[in-house]
Amino acid sequence: MITLTEENYIKAIYHLSNNGTLTVNTNAIAEAMKTKASSATDMIKKLSEKNYADYKKYQGVTLTENGKRVAVNIIRKHRLWEVFLVEKLNFTWDEVHEVAEHLEHIKSDKLIDELDAFLEHPTHDPHGDPIPDKNGNFHHIDKIVLAKANIGVAYKCVGVDDTSTAFLQYLDSNGIGLGTIITVKYREPYDNSMRIQLKNSEIIVSNSVAKNLYLKKV
Amino acid sequence: MITLTEENYIKAIYHLSNNGTLTVNTNAIAEAMKTKASSATDMIKKLSEKNYADYKKYQGVTLTENGKRVAVNIIRKHRLWEVFLVEKLNFTWDEVHEVAEHLEHIKSDKLIDELDAFLEHPTHDPHGDPIPDKNGNFHHIDKIVLAKANIGVAYKCVGVDDTSTAFLQYLDSNGIGLGTIITVKYREPYDNSMRIQLKNSEIIVSNSVAKNLYLKKV
DNA sequence: AAACAAATTTAGACTAGTCTAAAAATTATT
DNA sequence: AATAATTTTTAGACTAGTCTAAATTTGTTT
Structure with a gap:
């Protein structure tokens, strides 16, 4: 039996x-889990014993195939629930996380299979992240980051890297969401900010924004 | 903060x-929770300290208003999810529990309010049990138990008392579900079994079945 | 009302997950 | 290559929830 904490x-x-x-x-694990390194060490040992991770003292951790399978399954469930919500x-896309x-x-194969069917087998969550299928395969779309988009080409917004509330609300208030058509008009060499064309407006976005928005050619 | 165990x-x-x-x-609490009496005692003390229960040593437990509010809220969530499933x-009604x-x-007011709306504010779960509204009020329907139904009168099935898998599957396989119309043809005085008329069949049910099925006059 | 039975509580121990503080190993710097 | 800084691990303690076994209270018989 796997515990909630182990899953996280x-x-x-x-x-x-x-x-x-x-x-x-x-340390990275401890930080991500908002605990101390000593707690992370204890858990790493446990995951290693249970064959979810490979671990040698002082040398860091990798997930076993078994561990990856668990991770992908949780991600599948997370993203399907996000679509549902x-x-x-x-x-809204900033409330779901x-x-x-x-x-x-929640552990129930039937629950997640039926939810998947009820949502008509979505391939991406509300932030544009791919939803792995039952067998753990990701539906890959090739996306580029706004910061590297070409001037004058039309793109469609297909996802975000940063899923923080602040960023998502910034996008909302500027009329950017999944599917929004974006054309880059000008890149300012000084600070790498960009002037972009939306449906009914032209706005300027900073480089930090441009680095976190994924696009796909239309 | 209330823990999962406290809620249960x-x-x-x-x-x-x-x-x-x-x-x-x-002892009753320990049995219901599948733990030992000593564990129950510990938890009772804790619930009492947190003002969810009133408790005097050796005298048993009652819930405070606060505790009842928590209980009704969990029941609301449980039954709404059952409807969703x-x-x-x-x-099926035996798989949901x-x-x-x-x-x-899962703790989210928005989640449960939106789920309630999405399901169009159901008043009863798949077993016929009432779903309390946001304020904790139950929508009461006056039901009688099949064992006490009158001969020759038509009733509609509105719920069950026993929600065990065995019972629910028994009902399914005999063509009885919520909304099924039932007329009692004969009550056998010897063992209180009953011959009942369904839509396209007549079957005999034992007294243990008759005591667990709720009906309402049509 | 004394003795027995049943129910309940206490005492002490265990596990999972966390913490602090100290020790050990690794990496970086001089 | 020796020392300093950083990272990681260990040791020991704490909390929530559980357990067993013993002690206590309540209730039931005689």
């Missing part, structure tokens, strides 16, 4: 390891 | 006390 550590390690590819160090229960953090731990 | 104890006490009207003894996710036991602990 596995998820944190998965994200910190760039989807299971890098080795993660103890936005599409069916009128949540906290509730989904809890819903993702 | 409060819910158990609420049910055992007949919706907050009777005093409940320690049956109506939207194709669960276990998953709802977990969903009922």
